Amino acid sequence: MMMVEEGSVPGKRKRNLGKKKGNKPKNKKLKMLEGKGKKLRVSKKMRNLFEKRARDYNSDDEEEAEEEEEAALDDIRMGGGGDDSSDENEGEEAEDDEIQPGIMRFTEGVRAFRLAFKNIIKRSVADDSLGPVLSGHKQLVAKKLAEEEAERKVKGEAKKEKHLVAEKGHVKPANYLDSREKFLIGIATKGVVKLFNAVNKAQKAQKGLDPSRSKDAKMIRKRRKEAFFSELGKPSLTAHDSSSKGNKSSDPRNDDGPAWAPLRDNYMLTNPKLKSWDKMADSAVADDVGRMSEDSVGNSVFANHEEVSRTRSFTSNTVIILTEEPFAGSSSLVGLQMVRTQLKAPLVLDSCWFEQIYQIPSKHCHVSMPNVALVHFSYISQRHGKSRARTPIEGESQER
Amino acid sequence: MARFRNRKKKVFVKPIVKKKQEQQQQPNVDPITGNKIPKSFVFSRGKLPGPLRQLQMDLRKLMLPYTALKLKEKKRNNLKDFLNVAGPMGVTHFLILSKTETSPFLRVAKTPQGPTLTFKIHEYSLAVDIAQSQLRPRCPQDLFKNSPLIVLSGFATGDEHLKLTTTLFKNIFPDIDINTVKLSSCQRIVLLNYNKDTKLIDFRHYSIRLQPVGVSRRIRKFVQNHQVPDLRNLQDVSDFVTKSGYGSESEADEEAATVTLTSDLSRVNRASTKSAVKLQEIGPRMTLQLIKVEGGLCSGEVMFSEYGNGGYKKKPDGQEDSEKDNEMEGSDDDNEEEDSDEDIEENEEDDEED
Structure with a gap:
C-alpha cells in the first residue's frame, strides 16, 4: 500500500510537471498571439476563445499524460514485484531515506538494462574475419565486401593515373635558388642592365629638351643624326650594327632583314599604315627636312639601287642617297607622299631603313629626281620586293 | 518582413561601373615608333587538365596588356574561328596549348600565314608554385600594365630554326624605342635561354625592381613605406641613420648589375643615383624543346623537325605530319635560293652572353 501512495506521489508530481509543461506552450501561444495582436488586432472575445481552446488542448494532454504515467507505474510495480522483493525493499528504504521516489524506478531500470547487456556480452561470438554478421549468407556478404574493396582499389588507381597524366611535367620549384636559376637570373639581369644603360645614354642626350618645341626637336634630330653618322663610320658595320644600339628587345629596324622569307617580320603582312598613307598630312617635317638637306647634299653620292646593294662598307662622310625610280618625276608623287608621311619614324621599307628623306630644291636637282632618301642599309635584300608586292612602291619597283 | 525592410532604410545600389573602353581603344599602332603593335591570343586545343589550364592563364597574364585575358573558347571552336576573329582585332600571334599522352605542347604561331613553332613542354611550374x-x-599593382622586355640568349648558333625562334619571340612583344621609352614602364622581363647541349629552352618570367645602392635597408624602407620607424632600441635619433644594421651581402657581388639613372624613376630611385637591378621570378616557368617548324599556321610545309633529321633534307617520319610530300620538294628549292643571300651575322644574343 505504501507503494501505491508512493506511486501516487510521483504521479502527482508528474501531473504538476505536466501542468507546468502545459502552461508553457500556452504562454508561448499567448505571446505569439500578443505579437500578432499588434498587427491583427484580435478582439478580446477572440482572445478568450483562443485561450480556452489552448487550455482545452493542454488539459487533454494532461489527462493523457496522467494515464500514461499510471500505466508506466503499474508496469514498474509489476516488474519490481516479479524481480526481487528484497531489491524492492532496498529501493524502498533508499527511497524512504532520500524521499525521492523517482530514483528508485531509475535504479530498477538500470538493473534490467544491465542484465540484458550482460547477457549479450557473455554470449560467445564465432571468430570470423567479418565479425558478427546477422545475415545467414555469410559467404555472400564476404564476397561482396571483397568485391567492393577491389573495385575501390581499381578506381583509386585509375584516378591516380589520370592525375599523374594531368600533372605530367608539372614541377614544384625548390624554395632556394639553385645554380641554374641564379645563372638565368644573371643573364636576364645583364640584359636589363644593358638596356637600361642604353636607354639612359640615349635619353641623356635629349635631356632638358622638349621635343614639342621645334628648336629642341631640331636639336634632337641633329644629335640622332650624329649618332647615326658615327655608326656609319664603324668598320664592321653589318656585324655590330645592332649591338652598338644596345636595344635587345624586339626592334625590327635593328634586325637585318633575314633572308628566309618567313623569318621576316612582315612576312606576308601588309602594313596597315600603307593603306591610309594619303590621309596623313605632314608638312612641318618636310620643311625641316628641306632645310637640313642644304648642307648635306654637298658631299653626297648618288647611287642607284643596284650600286648600293653591292656596296658593303662606308666611310664616315659618305652619305648614300638611294634613287628609286618611283620617287622620281611627277608620276611618283604617290610614293613620295607615302615616304614623307612616314617620316615621323624611320621606316622599314623592305629591309632598307630610311633615316632621313631629303627634299632637294630644284636648283640642286641635276637629275630628274626631286626627292632622295638617305638610306641606312646594313643589309639589302636581293629578293627585293618579293615578299610584299602589295605596297604601291614595291608594285612599281617590281616592274622596273 | 515588413519590419525588416523598415529597419534597412538604406538600399544598397550597385555602383554603376563604366564599361572600360580601354580594351576597344587599344591602338593597333604604337603612337611613338609607328610600328604595329603585336597582339596575341592564348588558347588551347583540346581539353586541358587543371594545372595546364592554370598555365594558360599565367601565359595570358604574361602576354598582357596586348592579349585577351578573358578569352572564352568553346569545344566547337576551331582554329579558323580564332583566325577570323584575329584579323579584325589585329591579333598577330597565337599561343596554343595542347596536351597529349606524352607531354603538353605549346605552339607559337604568327597569324594569319604562319610560321608555327611547336614546342614540347618538358617541365613547367605555375606562377602560383613560384610564389609559394x-x-x-612580389606583385605590384601595375606590374602587368606594360608589356615585358624580352631577352633571348644562346640562340646564336646559326641554325635557321633558332633564328626563326628568335625573330618570332622578338616580335611577339611591342618594340621599344630607346629614345622615348620610360624606364618605369619596364617592369617585367621574359628570358629565353637556349641550352646548346640539351637543346632545351628555359623560359622564365621575372619582375624588375630597382634599388638604390649604398643606402642602408632601414632608410630605404623608411623612405619607401611612409611609416614611423621603430626607434625603441636606439639611444639617439642619429643612430637610425648611422647604424646601418646588417648590410645586404649580395650587394657587393652585384656591382655589374647597377645602372645610373638619368631621370627619376620613383621616390627612392632618383636621377643620377646608382641603382641595383633586382629580378624576382613571377612565373610561369617552362622548359621547352623546339620540335617542329611549320610554314603555315599549324599546317603547311615542315621546315624543321626535331625527330625528322633536320626537316630540310628528309621528310619527317613518324610524326603526325606525314602529308606535305609535294610541298617538301618545293621548300627545298626555296631553301637553296634563300641560302645564297643569307648573310645575317649579327645576333644580339652574342653580346648578351659576354
Missing part, C-alpha cells in the same frame, strides 16, 4: 616557393612574392 618564395618567402616574399
Whole structure:
C-alpha cells in the first residue's frame, strides 16, 4: 500500500510537471498571439476563445499524460514485484531515506538494462574475419565486401593515373635558388642592365629638351643624326650594327632583314599604315627636312639601287642617297607622299631603313629626281620586293 | 518582413561601373615608333587538365596588356574561328596549348600565314608554385600594365630554326624605342635561354625592381613605406641613420648589375643615383624543346623537325605530319635560293652572353 501512495506521489508530481509543461506552450501561444495582436488586432472575445481552446488542448494532454504515467507505474510495480522483493525493499528504504521516489524506478531500470547487456556480452561470438554478421549468407556478404574493396582499389588507381597524366611535367620549384636559376637570373639581369644603360645614354642626350618645341626637336634630330653618322663610320658595320644600339628587345629596324622569307617580320603582312598613307598630312617635317638637306647634299653620292646593294662598307662622310625610280618625276608623287608621311619614324621599307628623306630644291636637282632618301642599309635584300608586292612602291619597283 | 525592410532604410545600389573602353581603344599602332603593335591570343586545343589550364592563364597574364585575358573558347571552336576573329582585332600571334599522352605542347604561331613553332613542354611550374616557393612574392599593382622586355640568349648558333625562334619571340612583344621609352614602364622581363647541349629552352618570367645602392635597408624602407620607424632600441635619433644594421651581402657581388639613372624613376630611385637591378621570378616557368617548324599556321610545309633529321633534307617520319610530300620538294628549292643571300651575322644574343 505504501507503494501505491508512493506511486501516487510521483504521479502527482508528474501531473504538476505536466501542468507546468502545459502552461508553457500556452504562454508561448499567448505571446505569439500578443505579437500578432499588434498587427491583427484580435478582439478580446477572440482572445478568450483562443485561450480556452489552448487550455482545452493542454488539459487533454494532461489527462493523457496522467494515464500514461499510471500505466508506466503499474508496469514498474509489476516488474519490481516479479524481480526481487528484497531489491524492492532496498529501493524502498533508499527511497524512504532520500524521499525521492523517482530514483528508485531509475535504479530498477538500470538493473534490467544491465542484465540484458550482460547477457549479450557473455554470449560467445564465432571468430570470423567479418565479425558478427546477422545475415545467414555469410559467404555472400564476404564476397561482396571483397568485391567492393577491389573495385575501390581499381578506381583509386585509375584516378591516380589520370592525375599523374594531368600533372605530367608539372614541377614544384625548390624554395632556394639553385645554380641554374641564379645563372638565368644573371643573364636576364645583364640584359636589363644593358638596356637600361642604353636607354639612359640615349635619353641623356635629349635631356632638358622638349621635343614639342621645334628648336629642341631640331636639336634632337641633329644629335640622332650624329649618332647615326658615327655608326656609319664603324668598320664592321653589318656585324655590330645592332649591338652598338644596345636595344635587345624586339626592334625590327635593328634586325637585318633575314633572308628566309618567313623569318621576316612582315612576312606576308601588309602594313596597315600603307593603306591610309594619303590621309596623313605632314608638312612641318618636310620643311625641316628641306632645310637640313642644304648642307648635306654637298658631299653626297648618288647611287642607284643596284650600286648600293653591292656596296658593303662606308666611310664616315659618305652619305648614300638611294634613287628609286618611283620617287622620281611627277608620276611618283604617290610614293613620295607615302615616304614623307612616314617620316615621323624611320621606316622599314623592305629591309632598307630610311633615316632621313631629303627634299632637294630644284636648283640642286641635276637629275630628274626631286626627292632622295638617305638610306641606312646594313643589309639589302636581293629578293627585293618579293615578299610584299602589295605596297604601291614595291608594285612599281617590281616592274622596273 | 515588413519590419525588416523598415529597419534597412538604406538600399544598397550597385555602383554603376563604366564599361572600360580601354580594351576597344587599344591602338593597333604604337603612337611613338609607328610600328604595329603585336597582339596575341592564348588558347588551347583540346581539353586541358587543371594545372595546364592554370598555365594558360599565367601565359595570358604574361602576354598582357596586348592579349585577351578573358578569352572564352568553346569545344566547337576551331582554329579558323580564332583566325577570323584575329584579323579584325589585329591579333598577330597565337599561343596554343595542347596536351597529349606524352607531354603538353605549346605552339607559337604568327597569324594569319604562319610560321608555327611547336614546342614540347618538358617541365613547367605555375606562377602560383613560384610564389609559394618564395618567402616574399612580389606583385605590384601595375606590374602587368606594360608589356615585358624580352631577352633571348644562346640562340646564336646559326641554325635557321633558332633564328626563326628568335625573330618570332622578338616580335611577339611591342618594340621599344630607346629614345622615348620610360624606364618605369619596364617592369617585367621574359628570358629565353637556349641550352646548346640539351637543346632545351628555359623560359622564365621575372619582375624588375630597382634599388638604390649604398643606402642602408632601414632608410630605404623608411623612405619607401611612409611609416614611423621603430626607434625603441636606439639611444639617439642619429643612430637610425648611422647604424646601418646588417648590410645586404649580395650587394657587393652585384656591382655589374647597377645602372645610373638619368631621370627619376620613383621616390627612392632618383636621377643620377646608382641603382641595383633586382629580378624576382613571377612565373610561369617552362622548359621547352623546339620540335617542329611549320610554314603555315599549324599546317603547311615542315621546315624543321626535331625527330625528322633536320626537316630540310628528309621528310619527317613518324610524326603526325606525314602529308606535305609535294610541298617538301618545293621548300627545298626555296631553301637553296634563300641560302645564297643569307648573310645575317649579327645576333644580339652574342653580346648578351659576354
